[in-house]
Amino acid sequence: MEKTLVLLKPCTVQRGLVGEIISRFEKKGLKLIGMKMMQLTDEILCEHYSHLREKPFFGILKDSMKATPVLACCWEGIDAVRVVRTMTGSTNGRNADPGTIRGDYCMSNQQNIVHASDSLETAAVEIKRFFKEEELFEYTPSNLNFMYALDEM
Numbered sequence: 001m002e003k004t005l006v007l008l009k010p011c012t013v014q015r016g017l018v019g020e021i022i023s024r025f026e027k028k029g030l031k032l033i034g035m036k037m038m039q040l041t042d043e044i045l046c047e048h049y050s051h052l053r054e055k056p057f058f059g060i061l062k063d064s065m066k067a068t069p070v071l072a073c074c075w076e077g078i079d080a081v082r083v084v085r086t087m088t089g090s091t092n093g094r095n096a097d098p099g100t101i102r103g104d105y106c107m108s109n110q111q112n113i114v115h116a117s118d119s120l121e122t123a124a125v126e127i128k129r130f131f132k133e134e135e136l137f138e139y140t141p142s143n144l145n146f147m148y149a150l151d152e153m
């Protein structure tokens with residue numbers, strides 16, 4: 001099964017939406033295999049958002065990500081990377097489809113509730129960036145046979 005990284009951004013912590021957003025992923029049937037609160041630093045953000053380093057908004061993006069601690073979560077499931085990206089919606093909350101997290105909870109292109117890994121390769125790198133091996137857990141959900149068909153697992 002795939003693993004993917006989600007960060008609940010400071011805007012989500014400040015707005016008291018942590019429980020609601022985690023609940024969406026839980027209800028979908030994704031399996032939570034790691035979660036921790038952490039204060040991000042310039043160092044980790046420069047790595048994490050290296051593709052945006054030259055953008056004029058890079059400074060305020062980093063500041064917004066350091067405004068409070070974030071919740072880093074690792075979710076597991078079949079096709080988890082794509083499923084979580086689809087649930088997240090497009091970057092700008094004003095353009096994101098209703099029914100997606102960004103579409104339902106935000107009005108901003110930056111204060112957009114969650115980060116979600118965008119490919120299997122990125123997910124592997126990002127999970128390593130935020131979690132030590134011993135911070136991720138293996139367990140069998142008791143309802144697994146009702147989450148997926150036998151020929152899907």
Ligand code: UDP
Pocket residue numbers: 052057061090091109110111112114115116118
């Ligand atoms: N971002 C921004 N202004 C922009 C584009 C992106 O502030 O014009 C921020 C926004 O918080 C976004 C993050 O940079 O979530 C990472 O950008 P990316 O293009 O990777 O979007 P995402 O994968 O988060 O949808």
Ligand code: MG
Pocket residue numbers: 118
């Ligand atoms: Mg991205």
